[in-house]
Amino acid sequence: MALQPLISVIGSTGTGKSDLAIALATRLNGEIINADAMQMYTGLDIITNKHPVDERQGIPHHILGVVPITEEIRIGQFRDRALDIIADIHSRGKLPIVVGGTHYYLQSLLFNKTASDGNDSDDGNGGTATANIAEERYTMDELVAKYPVLNASAPELLAKLEEVDPVMAARWHPNDTRKVRRSLEIFFQTGRRASELYAEQEVTARFNNLIFWTHSDKVVLDKRLDDRVDKMVTRGMFDEIEQLYGLYKEQLEKKEVDLTKGIWQSIGFKEFLPWLLAPEEEKTEKLKEECLVRMKLNTVQYAKYQTRWIRTKLYHMLTATSTPMYLLDTTDQSQFQVTAVTPALRIARSFLEGGEMEDPRGLNEAAANMLSAKTEKDFGENMEGWKKYTCETCEITTIGDEKWREHLGSRRHKKKVAGKIKWEEIVKLRAAREARLKAESESKEVVAEDSDGDLMN
Known part of the structure; x- marks a missing residue:
């Protein structure tokens, strides 16, 4: 049975994903499914960068602003809901178009490599770490009761994982307790190492996929993102921050707020906590600035992370399933119609009509560079490639060659090393001085003993 067509638009924040998706939907009888995790929450349209209603051109947008901000959306919930919506869109003879930058959510939808089990966490394999890789033997309560570890x-969890599955233990950061624990759960549930189970998995596509990657030059994009944050401020971002702060204080009265889950992950709130929590006399404009x-720095870093995810994780899955991905250069926004919309429509129509597909690397110069055979190493494919480095000087651990090189070149590391060298020199000088003083003292004692001997004679 032939797979149904599905077009997805991916890319870093600020590269024009929503604009392209709407342009495609208006011309190809499509409807849009949101795959941006933060945009699934209700309200907070400015902080979560929802595309304005008046710019959606009447195109239906699904899974957008539907989850209360007091709840936590999980990958499995998104995937199941999106699959139902896509089936409905297909049944009405229309084209589903998925758009969003939460790329591991997207992968859970497009591919059958893994499915979610309600304890969703990114496993680094382009999906979620799940126990349904094999049949579950225990409920979670039974599992914890049987294996109290x-x-x-965190140190005990890691030590146990090093014992039963050293490959996975070497893969995770010591502080990433959630992933360490999940690897142990899989081992206890299945009786087999998670590293072995992942290695055996085959990637298959759920749909006849076509991917468009909107990409902008980093220097241009960084400036665009900075400007966007400034515009968010003028649009009323601080009203939403105050709204979230009210919820934060309300939830804090009941339990500790985990800023790594739910709406609290969004960029635009936690960055302002130092200002929000400061006494009134210390809430200066300088602190606010x-x-x-x-916030601007974290936005830029997130864009960098999104690009890296595409190149190191998603790209592997696309290659494994022969899924075409076309990079559209959106650096010059004034040329968006020419560099993004026109080629995307041409390629999409050929795809839907079963025509011959263009070579993705020949679309533009950026595509030739970014989609070349020499891509960054995919660690989801080669689990032995996850190297763990520990800097004794700074007392931190990093995963992967790139992060290690970044640390070695960082100002913090160099300052610490310089300080350590200086301290070691001081210690050596002190030791030498103490040795010299000791030698001088011993020499004086010998002279004194000789003098006493002469007097006795």
Whole structure:
């Protein structure tokens, strides 16, 4: 049975994904499914960068602003809901178009490599770490009761994983307790190492996929993202921040707020906590500006992370399933119609009509560079490639060659090394001085003994 067509638009934040998806939907009788995790929450349209309603050109947008901000959306919930919506769109003879930058959510939808089990966490394999790789033998409560180590401290969890599955233990950062524990759960549930199970998995596509990657030059994109944050401020971002802060204080009265889950992950709130929590007399404009700078920096870093995910994880799955991905250069926004919309429509129509597909690397110069055979190493494919480095000087651990090189070149590391060298020199000088003083003292004692001997004679 032939797979149904599905077009997806991916890319870093600020590269024009939504604009392209709407352009495609208006011309190809399509409807849009949102795959941006933060945009699934209700309200907070400015902080989560929802595309304005008046710019959607009447195109239906699904899974957009539907989850209460007091709840936590999970990958499995998104995937199941999106699959139902896509089936409905197909049944009405229309084209589903998925758009969003939460790329591991997207992967759970497009491919059958893994499915979610309600304990969703990114496993680094382009999907979620799941126990349904094999049949579950216990409920979670039964599993914890049988293996109490699952409630142990982070060092104990890692030590146990190093014992039963050293490959996975070497893969995770020591502080990434969630992933360490998940690897142990899989081992206890299945009786087999998670590293072995992942290695055996085959990637298959759920749909006849076509991927468009909107990409902008980093320097241009960084400036665009900074400007976008400034525009968010003028549109009323601080009203939404105050709204979230009210919820934050309300939830804090009941339990600790985990800023790594749910709506709290969104860029635009936690960056301002130092300002929000400061006493009134310390809530200066300078502190507020520092928080704004931090928000801009985190936005740029997130865009970099999204690009890396495409190149190192998604690209592997696309290759494994022979899924075409076309990079559209959206650096010059004034040329968006020419560099993005026109080629995307041409390629999409050929795809839907079963025509011959163009070579993705020949579309533009950026595509030739970014989609070349020499891509960054995919660690989801080669689990032995995850190297763990520990810097004794800075007392931190990094995963992968790139992160290690970044650390070695960082100002913090160099300052610490310089300080350590200086301290070691001081210690050596002190030791030499103490040795010299000791030698001089011993020499004086010998002279004194000789003098006493002469007097006795």
